[in-house]
Amino acid sequence: MLATISQALPRLSPSERRVGHWIIEHPKEAANITLARLARECETSEPTVVRFCRHVGLGGFRELAIRLTEALSSPTTYVHRDVSPDDSASDAVIKVMDASIQSLIEMRSQLSSMPIDEAVIAMKSARQIAFAGLGASGHVASDACHKFFRLGIPCSSLSDIPMILQFAAITQPDDVLVLLSHTGRWQDFARAAKLAKARGASVIALTNPDSDVAREASLLFPCPVIEDTSVYTPMSSRLAQLALLDAIHVALALAQGDTASENLRRSKDALKF
Amino acid sequence: MLATISQALPRLSPSERRVGHWIIEHPKEAANITLARLARECETSEPTVVRFCRHVGLGGFRELAIRLTEALSSPTTYVHRDVSPDDSASDAVIKVMDASIQSLIEMRSQLSSMPIDEAVIAMKSARQIAFAGLGASGHVASDACHKFFRLGIPCSSLSDIPMILQFAAITQPDDVLVLLSHTGRWQDFARAAKLAKARGASVIALTNPDSDVAREASLLFPCPVIEDTSVYTPMSSRLAQLALLDAIHVALALAQGDTASENLRRSKDALKF
DNA sequence: GGCCAACATGTAGTAAAATTACACCAATAA
């Protein structure tokens, strides 16, 4: 959580940045401070603090308190430091691994606030599911597709803008569109989300909570953006997305009950030697 | 905290005991419920709930929320237990996440025994790199390809047997073939490895160390096989492979020095808005 | 049985805290 905040700092307005700084410097006190006092402490107004919370992907000030106590009571190993050009190869490799582990741990701690049950319900009765992603997320999409289709639900993966928009334009009410994007900045994604939602389809987004795509989605799985401070920084957030999709996949399989076990076992048997 | 509550239960009045019971049965929801809703849920009044809090040694209702989130995000090491059909969705999701984290942690601890430097040397002077994988590993392969080509080295990804064999048959001494396989059981992979090695190419394998593919490779990155005891078990080993490739990628970029930063920055700039 | 005491519980009010709506101001582009 603190990491999420410090990552968000650069793209916040001055007053909000003061709030972020104060929290990072006084995490203990921040955990159960009141809105009014925090505002006074940072020499700003209450709404600004609330806006700050929204910008770092929280629902409101109350959630901030919850997330902070959570963060403070879970030990943080595997802290991520940037890879620097004069690292030895082995140093660098360990740092990258730590960053990956860290991003998974962060995601784990946020699982409780994600709409997993809702997503499972939507997918369970879906006519078809489409996974859409560009670039690196495109691979995540096809991986997810490859995984979910084994549950017996028609799946497809879309990895270019025209296809995504076309798909969105012909969705039906019980279709599910899963949008994968790290930054959430692609305007066409937001457009596709709006389009699909207008036609009654469910739009699930795994993306930066502070983005147009996130705002247009019917269900949002917030994925913190790793700001690329260094060109060497790998795409750990992609790992987190994959793991999250794994988790949703299993939850869906459970919800399907016998059908799923049956389908999974059959598709595994087909690969036997 | 939950223990404290159940300990206190017997010496509480009936209504307060209902409150205690409900909290123990729904700890997750209890962590960020409102006073009014909790009272309604237990069919009692708000002051009773507050009195309950006082009786279990808390200052008030607000403190209850804090203590609960603390208790819930407690250490709980990331030990993996299999997902069972009668898990609730949230239980299952956490287990899957834990399994993923665990497999990354395991891989991290084995990094020192992996031939990273050798792999980097081979790749640095490679004429081309091909990543080969079938099924789920196919996605890992194309992901890796997408990542490494940005370092300026010609890359390709192969995801079916004929292509892999054909590629192996025409390799040249400074080509690198990266084989991705969970089990290492595909005989054709071992054949491709032998073929490519005979023509002088470097064969790097990310696979089960106890397999034919592993034995044929010139460089081996051992990836522990997760035995699929349950159909629900997700593909955490694939995550580990991805993370490992991330790490190698960064190590290679460092070894390339300025060239790599330059290439990476350029390919990033190409996506700017 | 009637009366009192102690406790349990709920009603209604209060103070504080979070959130929202709206207005203002400064910086920037037309």
Add this chain to the structure above:
DNA sequence: TTATTGGTGTAATTTTACTACATGTTGGCC
């Protein structure tokens, strides 16, 4: 200049936790 946008604060609204007080309910004692 004027319009527009984004950042910010003021003030009103709603929600939330807590408190004071009233009402019942039980159990003992005369």
